[in-house]
Amino acid sequence: MPDNRIAVITGAYRGIGREVARRLAKQGFTSIIGARDPKKGDQASTELRQEGLNVSALQLDVSSDTSVQQFAKEVLQKYGRVDALVNNAAIWYDYGNSIISTDLAKAHEAFEINFFGAWRMAQAFVPTMRDRRFGRVVNVSSGAGSLADMGGNTPVYSATKAALNAFTRALAAQVEGSGILVNSVCPGWVRTEMGGPNAPRSVEQGAASVVWAVLLPASGPTGGFFRDGEPIAW
Ligand code: NDP
Numbered sequence: 410m411p412d413n414r415i416a417v418i419t420g421a422y423r424g425i426g427r428e429v430a431r432r433l434a435k436q437g438f439t440s441i442i443g444a445r446d447p448k449k450g451d452q453a454s455t456e457l458r459q460e461g462l463n464v465s466a467l468q469l470d471v472s473s474d475t476s477v478q479q480f481a482k483e484v485l486q487k488y489g490r491v492d493a494l495v496n497n498a499a500i501w502y503d504y505g506n507s508i509i510s511t512d513l514a515k516a517h518e519a520f521e522i523n524f525f526g527a528w529r530m531a532q533a534f535v536p537t538m539r540d541r542r543f544g545r546v547v548n549v550s551s552g553a554g555s556l557a558d559m560g561g562n563t564p565v566y567s568a569t570k571a572a573l574n575a576f577t578r579a580l581a582a583q584v585e586g587s588g589i590l591v592n593s594v595c596p597g598w599v600r601t602e603m604g605g606p607n608a609p610r611s612v613e614q615g616a617a618s619v620v621w622a623v624l625l626p627a628s629g630p631t632g633g634f635f636r637d638g639e640p641i642a643w
Pocket of ligand 1: 419420424425426444469471472496497498499500549550551595596597599600601602603604605608
């Protein structure tokens with residue numbers, strides 16, 4: 410990996426994303442936090458800078474073409490490249506939701522964020538990775554998106570993550586041999602706003618699963634689905 414590496418992490422003013430930004434900065438990255446609310450992003454980056462870390466924040470709504478384009482323009486103007494893209498932003502763990510009577514407008518919104526958000530971000534940054542023949546794309550997915558043992562508990566969320574996994578496979582195949590590794594990662598069940606207080610894992614443990622895929626060497630896997638650095642079923 411080049412020196413002075415640049416990482417973009419979406420939805421990262423709190424939760425797993427924030428801890429990923431922190432850990433990558435500790436590894437020598439400049440971490441750029443994307444946050445829907447710029448005040449929350451600024452507050453998080455200020456706190457992390459107070460730990461001596463190289464972190465900045467920019468407004469980013471991954472469901473908006475305009476916002477993603479503006480974010481990418483600012484990042485590329487300022488830093489010239491992005492070495493790692495962590496697609497972390499997601500909404501709506503719709504536990505107990507009915508697939509028959511669910512609000513489809515809400516389901517569309519979830520797809521816009523959880524699935525198309527990652528796609529938009531990849532369209533914005535993968536071309537510069539390809540030019541430089543280096544990049545790591547980590548799609549933060551979930552075991553709930555695994556088709557192998559999918560049930561009906563979280564129908565919309567699971568569908569968005571299964572789609573995200575398909576995107577991981579297709580993107581990995583299309584950029585194979587260009588120095589870019591693309592993987593899906595499940596952080597496990599983690600104590601965050603989404604995971605709730607009863608989850609067994611800390612944000613540190615969840616983030617470690619994600620950071621592993623950012624730090625992969627050139628010989629590392631691509632087009633895979635991992636938790637804690639181990640392959641899991643699609
Ligand atoms: P949180 O709910 O704590 O954080 C989600 C983040 O995404 C928030 O910062 C939120 O910001 C942001 N976000 C939502 N919508 C957008 C948007 N349109 N544009 C930009 N940012 C947005 O969740 P976690 O930290 O728990 O989850 C992180 C990732 O890990 C997600 O992809 C999740 O699906 C995955 N995951 C989590 C598990 C868990 O147990 N926690 C288990 C398996 C996977 P805002 O406040 O603006 O909404």
